[in-house]
Amino acid sequence: MKVLILGVDGYIGWSLALRLMKMGHTVSGADNFFTRRRVREVGSESALPIGTMAGRIRELESSGFGDLEFFRGDVSNADFMYRIIREAQPDAVVHLAEQRSAPYSMIGLKQATDTMVKNIVSTLNLVYAVKDAAPDTHILKLGTMGEYGTPNIDIPEGFFDIEYNGRKDHLPFPKNAGSWYHWTKVHDSNNLMFANRVWNLSVTDVMQGVVYGTRIDEIAETGLYTRYDIDEVWGTVLNRFCAQAVSGLPITPYGEGGQTRGFLPLEDSVTCLAIALENPPGDGEYRVFNQFDKAYSVNYLAERVKEIYEREFGKSAEIRHIDNPRVERESHYYHPVNENLKKLGYRSKRTLDEEILHMLQDLQQFVPRIRKLSGTIMPRTFWKAP
């Protein structure tokens, strides 16, 4: 299969390239290095060392993964999007090239607008380029479980049967996101659903949980790390907790810590995406996958990191709750369904505890590097003025 990965330089994009090339697929990728630049702007960098794209491509070759065709450019530029779709003529495009930080989108109007415009326009460009230049291409688009918010009812996969005032329909589940970033993903989902309806494009819309982990099998074998962010803007919760533990800092849940979300290891993320690619939707089908392993509260994750770190490394770790920079419920019902990927064969390969141990072991090798970045970990971005 020929797969084009938009955002191939990113945390998931790079891991997915390794996995798909290892599986024997022909992989091309695009990136404009937006995340690298923006992470530098907050004074941080990837906590695990990564090379330049040219260096990464050479390492891929010398590690026996083969040749990755790379397009440098911005997918929110329509000409660039049309060019790479035309040149790559992929069987599938995986769209991971959006601004992916909720805090970044909440810094101010400039960042809100930047996130809103670039994310939405990139997906618009994609559906038009596919319609015009490669209409049979499977669009695999990364959304987020955060699109759903935290309703007091079960969360289905995209659509649900509803009875209201005695009549029935099968409708999109109401979304209720918690940052401008998360809303762009809702807007994208709506736009994809419409593009599918009008032009019969084949779309998988992935509502992904929070991804954690330092490695997939291919990284463990080769040391070809993917990026791993720990700062308050670009890092995510469990990855940050592990970095805090190994560098001797308190583990800092936001607020009460009762916030519950769907999580999955990086290993599972690329496994699920490969499953979706190898089991494409039917012609003109729009399908939604809730892609996560299990739901955990932030408090539970903090406790697991603390306990595993103390047990395995023989040092103590502290949990310290801090004011929540976000506007979100800190205690709520949460019951999302994740059956579609399981029906296609997805089973989680590792337990949370195993994966946390791997993370702590991998990060332990870079403690001085992580300590240097530790000033970027505490929140400086607030949903409303504190």
Added chain:
Amino acid sequence: MKVLILGVDGYIGWSLALRLMKMGHTVSGADNFFTRRRVREVGSESALPIGTMAGRIRELESSGFGDLEFFRGDVSNADFMYRIIREAQPDAVVHLAEQRSAPYSMIGLKQATDTMVKNIVSTLNLVYAVKDAAPDTHILKLGTMGEYGTPNIDIPEGFFDIEYNGRKDHLPFPKNAGSWYHWTKVHDSNNLMFANRVWNLSVTDVMQGVVYGTRIDEIAETGLYTRYDIDEVWGTVLNRFCAQAVSGLPITPYGEGGQTRGFLPLEDSVTCLAIALENPPGDGEYRVFNQFDKAYSVNYLAERVKEIYEREFGKSAEIRHIDNPRVERESHYYHPVNENLKKLGYRSKRTLDEEILHMLQDLQQFVPRIRKLSGTIMPRTFWKAP
């Protein structure tokens, strides 16, 4: 009350300015004349003659309406938005300054992107400018009944109580729009709901039906026409049917003509907006009004125009169904609720038949002008390649 109308040069914006000034409110307005330019680009113009903004403002004064403060500029420019909010310090802002044509948004990627970006950014600019510079200002935002699509269940006003798998919640009603334009309004509604949640802004989100009519009372008294578009891109269905009738052209429903939508006279539109302004939401309240009078099928409207024209003008009119340029259901359930405005006192002032008669009488005075524009009426914009 001090009211700032964004899009004051438009069909509803101008009418609302007349109404509010007549009621004694202090009105300022902004416009960048986008609609005038785009209507010229499709070879058309307003079927009813309107002056330049400078001329309109002079006519307002000489007709005893008083002084309208006008800001020329683009509300998708953040600096401009902040400047006018700061200078006007309004009690309420009415946001009518978005690209409002579904066909325009479906011409191609350039127009889709233009619509998506400008509409969303203008509303983002508005919420940030109000939050930062005038946080007590009531935001009255025009959305569309088209945000809901045509579900097989009743359509509530924005939110509904839902029971699913034995649990209950009060959630936003799922939206399902029919063009990029309509989706921008969904995205706006979602963004407004979020801005309200995070910053406690006071918002009225108006889901307006299709507006028809040549006049409100103030126009009938003064002849200060508002714009009236009849071309395939910028005109709307009933206004176009009346123009077709008076100029001796067939009345052309799209497809089977069973499409049913909420409609309201222009007179009712400004009445409803004035009611919403004089009965603002509570501090930090986000409320949704479904703003329409009655739901009609396209076929019913075509038949009413034909019958009234033939009866009153003694000439015959033909109804001719044409291929539907849109992708939409041509026969469907449609039962939207519109109670919120009625609870505040809204009652429709005129029947559909009375309003159609007024329209035909007003347009009858400009038949040569309308005949000149008649080449722009038939569809040239298609949702999918025909």
